[in-house]
Amino acid sequence: MNGALAVARYTLLELSRRRILLVFFIIGVVGVAVVGIGLKIFSVVSPVNFSVSGPPGSAPPDPAKVDRFLELIFVSTLINVVGFFALLVAFAIGMTAIYHDLESGAAVGIFSKPVSRLAFTAGKVLAAIVAMVVLVGLVGLEARLAMFLFGGGLEGALWVETVAAVANAVLLMLIVLALSTWMNNIVAAVIAFIYNAVAGVVVALHAQLAGGQLGDNAIVKAVLDVSYWLVPHELMSDAARQIAKAQFDVIPTSEGSPTVDQVMAGIPGASSLTDIIWWVFLVGLMALLVYVAVRRRQV
Amino acid sequence: MAAVVSVDALRKRYRRRDPWAVDGVTFALEPGQAFGLLGPNGSGKTSVVKMIAGLLRPNEGTISLFGSDPGDPAARAQLGFAPEDPDFPKFLRAREVLDYFASLLGLDDEERRRRIPETLAFAGLDQEKRQVRQFSKGMKQRLGIAQAILGRPKLLILDEPTADLDPLGRRDVRALIESLKESGVAVLLNSHLLSEVELVCDTVAILAKGRVLKEGTMAEVVPEGRTLEEVFVELVEASTPKRDQLPSFITDRDKP
Numbered sequence: 001m002n003g004a005l006a007v008a009r010y011t012l013l014e015l016s017r018r019r020i021l022l023v024f025f026i027i028g029v030v031g032v033a034v035v036g037i038g039l040k041i042f043s044v045v046s047p048v049n050f051s052v053s054g055p056p057g058s059a060p061p062d063p064a065k066v067d068r069f070l071e072l073i074f075v076s077t078l079i080n081v082v083g084f085f086a087l088l089v090a091f092a093i094g095m096t097a098i099y100h101d102l103e104s105g106a107a108v109g110i111f112s113k114p115v116s117r118l119a120f121t122a123g124k125v126l127a128a129i130v131a132m133v134v135l136v137g138l139v140g141l142e143a144r145l146a147m148f149l150f151g152g153g154l155e156g157a158l159w160v161e162t163v164a165a166v167a168n169a170v171l172l173m174l175i176v177l178a179l180s181t182w183m184n185n186i187v188a189a190v191i192a193f194i195y196n197a198v199a200g201v202v203v204a205l206h207a208q209l210a211g212g213q214l215g216d217n218a219i220v221k222a223v224l225d226v227s228y229w230l231v232p233h234e235l236m237s238d239a240a241r242q243i244a245k246a247q248f249d250v251i252p253t254s255e256g257s258p259t260v261d262q263v264m265a266g267i268p269g270a271s272s273l274t275d276i277i278w279w280v281f282l283v284g285l286m287a288l289l290v291y292v293a294v295r296r297r298q299v
Numbered sequence: 300m301a302a303v304v305s306v307d308a309l310r311k312r313y314r315r316r317d318p319w320a321v322d323g324v325t326f327a328l329e330p331g332q333a334f335g336l337l338g339p340n341g342s343g344k345t346s347v348v349k350m351i352a353g354l355l356r357p358n359e360g361t362i363s364l365f366g367s368d369p370g371d372p373a374a375r376a377q378l379g380f381a382p383e384d385p386d387f388p389k390f391l392r393a394r395e396v397l398d399y400f401a402s403l404l405g406l407d408d409e410e411r412r413r414r415i416p417e418t419l420a421f422a423g424l425d426q427e428k429r430q431v432r433q434f435s436k437g438m439k440q441r442l443g444i445a446q447a448i449l450g451r452p453k454l455l456i457l458d459e460p461t462a463d464l465d466p467l468g469r470r471d472v473r474a475l476i477e478s479l480k481e482s483g484v485a486v487l488l489n490s491h492l493l494s495e496v497e498l499v500c501d502t503v504a505i506l507a508k509g510r511v512l513k514e515g516t517m518a519e520v521v522p523e524g525r526t527l528e529e530v531f532v533e534l535v536e537a538s539t540p541k542r543d544q545l546p547s548f549i550t551d552r553d554k555p
Contacts, residue, residue, distance in 0.1 A: 003372075006402030010388060010395065017390040017430070105386035109446055112352040112380040113403040114372040298355045 007123025036146025094176025211265030379452030385443030
């Protein structure tokens, strides 16, 4: 236990001195500030750009609904910024936390000490997760503060999305950590990036299949059902649906256009308990893979 | 006297198709003994010491480190290992590296406060404030030796400890080995510097192509009137194909 905590402590100290993490943190902080302050200034200076209108002859939109719509757009943008930042941090930590010790030869000194590979792995994973939570948490907090500019009401969605962003990024980071113990860290990052993108496509297609938008071809259904349980399911709140619904509330639909229910069916809803259990399983599996890779590694 | 480390019929190869890097090496080391492991480049010296330190797994043979398998962390509690070409977490400072390793060794706060400044002073790094990534090779080598003695080991393995050191550093390492030997610490020294080995080691083994060519006390290995270097060259050249002569573009200076 002491060995794991020592590894975690000094890994965190090292991570805090890595310039790449500092640069990514600045990108996250500036990104949220630009989105928060910039969008507010823009909406005040040029309100016309945010006006929405329905079909000819329809009543002008309710100002309260327009405000709500703007806030939803704002929250949606912030969520994207926080999610993107979390991915950057996942790659930055995943590519360096263990790989550099193994490649530089630092692991030779560490592993010759009375510390088990399990304790080393536990310390590295603990430090990586703490660093991720702290960095994304700080940017999420900044986003929360920026939300004061637009009033309130959707803080819950932002927090849930921030937690989901951390959870998704932790899983990706563990994949990069595990791969980078076996191979070059850049190759590991590229593979993890492609896998993550493929997972996103599979999950989106599966959601469309569930919504009945891909027809009922048995082969397509079987392939997507199997693929769905081979990839991580990105955790999310129902913010995307709230935003779409608010859009329908503000913009009256014309005849022949899709109904609210039809559009909603194609948008993934909040993650279910099954998705969360799947995430826990995958995090455990990836942490185990990191350990196996570290244990097998000869230095 | 119980052996600190004993190695029996050790064999190691890195890939199935590779030749054996270590092939049937056997020796034992007792407290207070200094053992020199000699051999040309690629003879398997570093592979042997890395297996003793639990960093590599042997394919065949056994290693007993303080009566246990080196893979057991507890067995490594009394081991100090200064690797060849040492490196450390590069964003840490020398003091932080030693504090990190002291934590891994399980030293309490009081012991750390006592040992770390003294060890840093011994290594000549007590005034050094830069991070490891800014260290020269010699400074890393000194830090490598410092972390190896920090836990007050009963077995100290030094793999080419003086390769990047200046003459003063080499003198300090020799004095360290002598002092440790007197206090009952066993020392396993890998070195190309045969004169150095001759000065500090009681027993030696000469390796080539992973095999032990000759082993024994210094008197047994080096007959009177000869030097260790002469014996080493003779044994190694007899076991390996003679190396090519100097390149012709060096020797034929008159030709264009």
